[in-house]
Amino acid sequence: MRPLLHCAFCIIWLNVALAKTTVIDDGGTLPYNASLALRWQQPSPRSPDANRMVGTLTLRVRLNVSPWLRRSGRIYLALPAQQPGTLSARWSTQGRLLAGQVSAGGRALVYAGPLTTPFIEDTVQLTLDVDGRRMQQAYQVNFRFEMDEE
Amino acid sequence: MLRPAFLALLAAFSAPLAAFTVNIAAGTPRMVFLQVGLGSFNGLYDNGGTPLNNTTINKVSVTVPAAAVGNGTAQAMTTDSAQAHSFWDNYVFCNPPQELYIGGFYRATNNGTGTVLVSATVPTALVDGAGDTLSFGKVSWTSRGNGDGNIAQPFPAGTFNAGTVQTIGTIGQNQWAESCWTFSYKNDSVTAAGTYTGRVLYTLTAP
Numbered sequence: 001m002r003p004l005l006h007c008a009f010c011i012i013w014l015n016v017a018l019a020k021t022t023v024i025d026d027g028g029t030l031p032y033n034a035s036l037a038l039r040w041q042q043p044s045p046r047s048p049d050a051n052r053m054v055g056t057l058t059l060r061v062r063l064n065v066s067p068w069l070r071r072s073g074r075i076y077l078a079l080p081a082q083q084p085g086t087l088s089a090r091w092s093t094q095g096r097l098l099a100g101q102v103s104a105g106g107r108a109l110v111y112a113g114p115l116t117t118p119f120i121e122d123t124v125q126l127t128l129d130v131d132g133r134r135m136q137q138a139y140q141v142n143f144r145f146e147m148d149e150e
Numbered sequence: 151m152l153r154p155a156f157l158a159l160l161a162a163f164s165a166p167l168a169a170f171t172v173n174i175a176a177g178t179p180r181m182v183f184l185q186v187g188l189g190s191f192n193g194l195y196d197n198g199g200t201p202l203n204n205t206t207i208n209k210v211s212v213t214v215p216a217a218a219v220g221n222g223t224a225q226a227m228t229t230d231s232a233q234a235h236s237f238w239d240n241y242v243f244c245n246p247p248q249e250l251y252i253g254g255f256y257r258a259t260n261n262g263t264g265t266v267l268v269s270a271t272v273p274t275a276l277v278d279g280a281g282d283t284l285s286f287g288k289v290s291w292t293s294r295g296n297g298d299g300n301i302a303q304p305f306p307a308g309t310f311n312a313g314t315v316q317t318i319g320t321i322g323q324n325q326w327a328e329s330c331w332t333f334s335y336k337n338d339s340v341t342a343a344g345t346y347t348g349r350v351l352y353t354l355t356a357p
Binding site: 033035 | 173176181
């Protein structure tokens with residue numbers, strides 16, 4: 001029994017080591033601290049979406065991936081769980097990054113492959129979708145780009 | 151053997167973290183809109199349109215043939231409003247001149263399932279030039295909408311309560327509500343010949 005347990009531990013340890021996640025410096029993104037006025041989504045008389053508010057803004061994303069230059073990695077856009085709660089984001093890109101969507105508490109893949117330049121840049125159309133019944137005050141929504149090294 | 155790896159991971163997460171933020175706020179947290187008869191809209195609401203003010207006061211009327219006055223047969227009334235389309239999505243919801251459009255919406259960011267009331271301030275009577283009167287209680291309406299089938303209407307059928315402020319419908323929070331009304335005159339009494347007029351004021355009240 002002992003050898004089997006030992007091997008199982010090794011496998012787990014290897015997985016942990018491979019799943020190293022690092023937050024990417026996106027300090028070159030503009031606007032970096034954007035303001036967004038949300039509007040009501042379609043007010044269907046009998047629609048479950050009647051309480052949703054949405055807003056879209058354009059971001060010039062600039063990710064500093066120089067620490068991983070000439071290596072391969074997977075980049076995710078993460079939306080940590082935060083107020084106002086039921087929050088989601090979807091985005092389109094110019095092609096350098098992948099389009100996608102994410103709900104609060106999750107993350108979505110935006111890049112996978114070799115990193116051949118110190119910076120990855122793209123223009124992103126980001127749309128936020130929230131429950132309007134929670135919008136009695138303003139909120140700061142935090143995002144982060146994460147690197148999973150391969 | 152574990153300790154160096156653990157320290158390396160810790161260092162990766164404890165470095166200064168850059169992450170962009172978006173400050174969100176409700177652009178229009180509270181909105182109300184009420185339209186009775188002809189209205190105006192900048193575009194359509196489901197495409198980002200916004201309400202415009204329309205000061206038109208529409209008329210609903212009927213001319214009772216002399217031979218039919220007071221015979222107890224209700225007389226269908228028609229409106230001078232040509233509003234057939236809903237400003238929500240441009241759907242042809244009402245059939246004027248038989249039907250009068252009534253609709254609106256109520257938007258609020260509070261966490262509730264509240265509704266707002268729409269009321270009618272009803273004069274005691276319609277009056278002609280000679281001072282003769284007809285009770286507003288002789289005017290009733292039915293309610294429907296194209297494509298609605300038999301579902302309950304937000305502005306249901308009713309009869310005016312003369313000289314009162316009566317609730318004539320509700321609008322749920324964050325919903326668009328609309329109905330089409332067909333009015334009729336009860337025609338159950340003989341009155342002096344004349345043109346009887348009166349004005350009902352419709353009000354949407356939100357907290």
